[in-house]
Amino acid sequence: MFSSGQLIFAAVFFVAFVILIYFMYGKDKLLHRKNYKGVKWILLGFLAFFLLLLAIKFGLKQ
Secondary structure (H helix, E strand, O other): OOOHHHHHHHHHHHHHHHHHHHHHHHHHHHHHHHHOOOHHHHHHHHHHHHHHHHHHHHHHHO
C-alpha cells in the first residue's frame, strides 16, 4: 500500500513532530501556569453542572 520511502518519511516526520511539540510546550509551560491559573475550577464546575443535568434527566424518567 505504501512504499518503504513513504513509511520512513512518515516515521521521521512523526518523531520530529513529537519532539517539536514537547519542546514548544516546555517553553510555554510557565506562561500557561500564569494565564490559566483557575481553569481547573471552571472545569470542575462544568462537570458538576453536567452531572446535575444527568441526575435530573434520569430522575425525571422514573
